[in-house]
Amino acid sequence: MSISVVILAAGKGSRMKSTTPKVLHEISGKAMLFHAIDAAQKISDDITIILYHQATRVQEHIEQEYKNINFHIQEAEKFPGTGGAMKGVKTKYKKTLILNGDMPLITQESLLALTKGDADINMSVIKLLNPSGYGRVIIANQKVQEIVEEKDCNQTQKDIKTVNAGIYCVNSNLLNRYIPKIGNNNAQKEYYLTDIIKMAVDENLTVTPIYVEETEFKGVNSKLDLSIAEEIMQQRIKEKWMNQGVSMRLPTTIYIDIRANFKGECILENGVTILGKSYLENSHIKTHSVIEDATIINSDVGPIGRLRPLAHITDTHIGNFVEVKKSTLNGVKAGHLAYIGDASIERGSNIGAGVITCNYDGKKKYQTTIGKNVFVGSDTQLIAPLTIEDDVIIAAGTTLAKNVKQGELAISRPPLKRISNFFYKFFGKS
Numbered sequence: 001m002s003i004s005v006v007i008l009a010a011g012k013g014s015r016m017k018s019t020t021p022k023v024l025h026e027i028s029g030k031a032m033l034f035h036a037i038d039a040a041q042k043i044s045d046d047i048t049i050i051l052y053h054q055a056t057r058v059q060e061h062i063e064q065e066y067k068n069i070n071f072h073i074q075e076a077e078k079f080p081g082t083g084g085a086m087k088g089v090k091t092k093y094k095k096t097l098i099l100n101g102d103m104p105l106i107t108q109e110s111l112l113a114l115t116k117g118d119a120d121i122n123m124s125v126i127k128l129l130n131p132s133g134y135g136r137v138i139i140a141n142q143k144v145q146e147i148v149e150e151k152d153c154n155q156t157q158k159d160i161k162t163v164n165a166g167i168y169c170v171n172s173n174l175l176n177r178y179i180p181k182i183g184n185n186n187a188q189k190e191y192y193l194t195d196i197i198k199m200a201v202d203e204n205l206t207v208t209p210i211y212v213e214e215t216e217f218k219g220v221n222s223k224l225d226l227s228i229a230e231e232i233m234q235q236r237i238k239e240k241w242m243n244q245g246v247s248m249r250l251p252t253t254i255y256i257d258i259r260a261n262f263k264g265e266c267i268l269e270n271g272v273t274i275l276g277k278s279y280l281e282n283s284h285i286k287t288h289s290v291i292e293d294a295t296i297i298n299s300d301v302g303p304i305g306r307l308r309p310l311a312h313i314t315d316t317h318i319g320n321f322v323e324v325k326k327s328t329l330n331g332v333k334a335g336h337l338a339y340i341g342d343a344s345i346e347r348g349s350n351i352g353a354g355v356i357t358c359n360y361d362g363k364k365k366y367q368t369t370i371g372k373n374v375f376v377g378s379d380t381q382l383i384a385p386l387t388i389e390d391d392v393i394i395a396a397g398t399t400l401a402k403n404v405k406q407g408e409l410a411i412s413r414p415p416l417k418r419i420s421n422f423f424y425k426f427f428g429k430s
C-alpha cells in the first residue's frame, strides 16, 4: 500500500523510571517498538523511526531484527516533543501515518482503519472512563477542534473523557507545511505534534476522528501501563492458540511469549510459562513448568519441570524438578530431580532421580552422549565429556568419568561398612 509510516521513538520515557529506553521494554517477549514495527510493516514499505535518547542502542537493536527501516535523529535539545520529533522528516508517499512507539497493542487492522477516506487528517480517538495521562480532544458541533495535553488542561478540559490515542494519518504535504510552524508555548515548553490538529481546523480542513478501543491503542508511559498492556496482549495470544486447539487450564495463570508456536493438540496446565521461540507439538505441559526456547514434540513435562534454551525433546517424559538445557532427548524418561545439560540421549533410556550431567569444569562446557536403552541409576554423576554406548546399566550412586561400552554394567560404589551397636555407643541407651 502506498502510505508512509513514521514511528516516534525518541522520547526518554521518564515515567518508566528506567535506564532502558521506554520503547525497548518488552511485552510478551518482544520490545514495544517491535510490536509497532511489525504492524507497520504489514501496511507500508516506507517506515521511518525517530530516535534520540540512547539512539545507537535502539537503532542497533532494531537493525538486528529488521531491514529497510529509515532512521531520523531528532534535534531533541532544540526541539523537544512529538512535534519536534517530526522536524526534518521526509516521507515518500502522499499520506503519512504517524504513530507513537509506545503503542504495543496496535494491529494491522487498527492501522488500516486510520488510513480510510480522504480527510486531510484522520486521528484516533478513544472514549475512556479514566482519561488521565492522555491529551484531551476538544469536540464542538461534532467536529474536532483541538487536542489539549493534560498538563495544559483547565479543570473543565480535564474532565473530558474523549482522548487522543496518538495515531494520525495526514496528507504529507500538509505535514511539510505545518511541522515548521509548531511552537512550544505550553506547560512543558515542548513542540507538540498534536498542534497540527488546530492548524488544520483553522484552515477549515477536515479532521476526522476515528473512534478506537484502548485494547488496541493503549499508550504505555509507566510500568503500570506496561503491565496492563501485557495482560491485554497475553489474553490475545492465548485466545489465538485456544482457537487453534491448545487446551489451557485456568488460562489467566498461564504466560505465553508471542514468539512461541504450537501444533496439534497441546495441553497447558495452570501456572505454565512458555518463553522465547518455543515450539510445542502434541505435548502436555503440567502445572508450574517453565519452558524457554525449547522444542517439545509428543512429550510431557512437569509438574514443575524446566526446559531451557535448545532443549529438544521428542516422545519423552520429563517429570518434576528436572532441568534440561541444550540437549536432545529422543524417547527418554527422566522422571524426577535431574539436571541434563549439553547431552544427547537416545530411545529407551531412563534417567533416574538425582542424576546430574557434570557438564562444566569451571572453564568449559562438555558433552554427554548416551545411547539407546541405557539405564542410569539414581544419584549418578555423569562427568563430561562422556560417551555411554547402547544397552548399558549404570548402577545407582555411580560417579562416572570414563566411557562405557555396549552391554556393560558400570558401578562405582565404596564398600559398605556395618558396625554393630554403634548407635548405642555414640548416643547411649535410653
Ligand code: UD1
Binding pocket: 008, 009, 010, 011, 012, 023, 050, 051, 074, 076, 079, 080, 081, 082, 083, 084, 085, 100, 101, 102, 133, 134, 135, 136, 147, 149, 163, 164, 165, 166, 191, 192, 193, 194, 218, 219, 220, 221
Ligand atoms: C502523546 C500525545 C497525547 C496522546 C498520547 C497517546 C503529544 C504532545 N501528546 O502523549 O495527546 O494522548 O500520546 O498515547 O503528542 N517522542 C519523541 N520525541 C520526543 C517526545 C516523544 O519521539 O521529544 C516519542 C516517544 O518516544 C513516544 C511518543 O513520542 O513513543 C509519545 O511520547 P510520550 O511522551 O509518551 O507522549 P504522551 O505524553 O503519551
Ligand code: MG
Binding pocket: 100, 102, 219, 220, 221
Ligand atoms: Mg505516551
